[in-house]
Amino acid sequence: MQFDRILLSHGSGGRLSQQLIHDVFLKELGNEILDELNDSAVFNVAEGKLAYTTDAYVVSPIFFPGGDIGRLSACGTVNDLSMSGAKPFYLSASFIIEEGLSINDLKTILMSMKQAADEAGVKIVCGDTKVVGRGMADKVFITTSGIGLIPDGIDISPRRIRPGDSVILSGTIGDHGIAILSQREGLGFSSDFISDVAPLNHLVASMLDEVGNDIHAMRDPTRGGLATTLNEFAQVANLGMRIYEDKIPVQDNIRGACELLGFDPLYIANEGKLVTIVENVAGDRVLACMKRHPLGINAEIIGEVVEKPEGMVSLVTRIGGTRVIDMMVGDQLPRIC
DSSP states (O other): OOOSBOOGGGGSSSHHHHHHIIIIIHHHHOOTTGGGOOSSOOOOOOSSEEEEEEEEEOOSSSEETTEEHHHHHHHHHHHHHHTTTOEEEEEEEEEEEETTOBHHHHHHHHHHHHHHHHHHTOEEEEEEEEEEOTTSSSSEEEEEEEEEEEOTTOOOOGGGOOTTOEEEEOSOSSHHHHHHHHHHHTOOOSSOOOOOOOOOHHHHHHHHHHHGGGEEEEEOOOTTHHHHHHHHHHHHHTOEEEEEGGGSOOOHHHHHHHHHHTOOGGGSOOSSOOEEEEOGGGHHHHHHHHHTSGGGTTOEEEEEEESSSTTOEEEEOTTSOEEEOOOOSSOSSSSOO
């Protein structure tokens, strides 16, 4: 392209818009479906239940250790589909770009999206681009939607949670939120923080192959963290959750940063972890399966479902006390995703 930054004219629908689409977007994301540039993508699907999701990404900064807004948007939508037990197939991507964004930055974001899509085995098959004036957005916002197929016999829902079920976490918590915060605020920690952003669909597929419908519920604990996700489960199931502080994996540097800043890791966002509720008798099999996968090496059974108190989460502390883990009212760290 003859321009190194986005102009308002790139969003006009005219020649510059077409040049942006062909020279930047299709160059990085192109495939046989997207290349058609139709008003809608057309593809074949197998019989069965479809899962569909959409999400918007406004993370600040748009580049952070371990990823960027492009990788985040692709992984986040893949993971949302996976939490329903669906095999993701196709994504859409809509961009709101602020005038002045570097073309090279846009290309980097698109390359990250493509890499994440390739990791997950999905295709980005349609999209849209709008350009707004300087100061009307923060560099770039991305909205992605995704569609996937739920295998026959799989029914994953918090309404299936039962007393005695095991609560399993796939790995360490707080990595993404603290990585974003340290980059955003320029905090001079002696330790480097890396976001955990990753597509979880292959991990989920291996879990389903192992125990199938013994998996009752799954969710990726993003905004609001693990504590909020477990509270949502407890409220939908009208049951209690009991978790154990010494079983919850947290990296030492994350724990130290949280103590210094006054944050609780239980409420910090994650972008490459999942929490699942499984039939008690299948708990050890699921855990072993997760530990065989690179994204589940640090998985742990962190608690169990109990009958009472209904709709509440309690934490058994390292010294044997118990405290209620409530749902967060606000947001400790805004614009995390």
